Amino acid sequence: MLVLSNKSQNMPASPIRKLVPYADAAKQRGTKVYHLNIGQPDIESPKAVLEGLKNFPSNIISYTHSEGTLEYREALASYYNNRGIDVTSSDFIATLGGSEALLFIFGIIANPGDEVIIPEPFYANYNGFTCENDVNIVPVPSSIENNFGLPPVEEFAKKITDKTRAILICNPGNPTGYVYSKEELEQLRDIVLEHDIYLIADEVYAEYLYTEEPFTSILSFPELKNHAIVIDSESKRFSLCGARSGAIVTRNQDFMGVAMRFAQARLSPVELSQYMATLAHNNVGNYFEDCRAEYLKRRDVLVNGLKEIPGVIVPNPKGAFYCMIQLPVDNAEKFAIWLLESFNSNGETVMLAPGAGFYSTPNAGVQEVRLAYVLKTEDLVRSVEILKEALEQYPGTTR
Structure with a gap:
């Protein structure tokens, strides 16, 4: 009988990507998904890089x-x-x-x-x-x-x-x-x-x-x-x-x-x-300064919006472009799946990264999610609106 290694059985799924099938299914149903689950910035790569690729100085990679x-x-x-x-x-x-x-x-x-x-x-x-x-x-x-x-x-x-x-x-x-x-x-x-x-x-x-x-x-x-x-x-x-x-x-x-x-x-x-x-x-120029200013604006939009939702605990991030928050729900992973499977707000929903996957201690972080503020501010505003509405409707809300 063909076997797989013990290591393969212990390899954890990514909490950032494990819900992708649910998101894909939601999109196939015509639902727009705001991706707060993954740290993929929508800020453009440096222009010098994009232009330089057109002039790569060799005919061989x-x-x-x-x-x-x-x-x-x-x-x-x-x-x-x-x-x-x-x-x-x-x-x-x-x-x-x-x-x-x-x-x-x-x-x-x-x-x-x-x-x-x-x-x-x-x-x-x-x-x-x-x-x-x-x-x-x-x-x-x-x-x-x-x-x-x-x-x-x-x-x-x-x-x-x-x-x-x-x-x-x-x-x-x-x-x-x-x-x-x-x-x-x-x-x-x-x-x-x-x-x-x-x-x-x-x-x-x-x-x-x-x-x-x-x-x-x-x-x-x-x-x-x-x-x-x-x-x-x-x-x-x-x-x-x-x-x-x-x-x-x-x-x-x-x-x-x-x-x-x-x-x-x-x-x-x-x-x-x-x-x-x-x-x-x-060719770095002002790239970091411009990006930092944009991320700071996005952080403030997301954090200030989340703090207005009853029952949500929101620390104030000092760096990077993530925040780990606690939701008033029975289980954050169940809630994240429900958002993609069973909920939409005018044809839109949000995708979150369940917090338990960012721990190795069993049963830690079960009410937490990680959000990445890598989307433009109007998308973050809309994402907060969707999350607020979802928490009002989710059967497992605990507040």
Whole structure:
């Protein structure tokens, strides 16, 4: 009899994409669906990238060096240097988005059965990436009442065992939009140095902050030279989700030597993607400022609208373009399916990402959903109207 691996049975479905069949069926019935479930910006990619694709300087799409083209890695180094972070092109390995970076990192630092401590809720695919590497997540719960801020550092210390290999954070946070302060990062710095483990930071939303405080990268702590590993991606920075261009960033050259073997095993990152990302970095202009202003406007429209709905708990995101909210419903996934299967408002509905998939603790986040404010403001206004009406009609509303 043909069999499938135990790992395949444990691989979780994406809460961001698992409801796609319901959305497709709704569209086939003629219902318009507002996609708040996925972080796919509708902001255009940089014009220099779109124009540059028309003038790609070769008649062959080729392999590149396994670590990525020198042009791309130098562009990344310049980008980091301009943010006050002292790195060189040798501190980068280009990857197929942040996803491959995470797969490489878990495969390099951990053996099967080893542990990574992660504050939850966290980016849902961490569950999948750790599953692929037979690594166990040890969650440290954060609280919606505290805007999903860093849990007390003592809670991390309690979780550390001889199998702990790293603490992983997402900063700014997906799905919460929380931004860790320098003081919070200093607490994590101290604990990883004390226990001689890695501090991994998913910093792919670093350009999109809505606070007066500057962003603090874990790479800004020189004492973490051998402990800090950053996951980078162009997907959200330049609205290049489909390009699949990212990088591992670390000054730990022993780690990079092993990462290079992983990179060689998959041959090379994509030449066109690196070309596009290099063009974006070399022609950035006011792109970040314009995008940041637009996302801030969208955040305020969505958050202020949600706060007007009775029973909805809405933290105020400080960065990225997500908010994790609590709904007055019996079960957020059931509600999300009901929105697509059984409800419409004048032929329109919304698609949400159920919150439970952003946790590894069983039965956590069952009333929560993640919303992505990546749609234009008029669509967000309409989405809030639909959500308010749906909560008034949903049989499982609990308020």
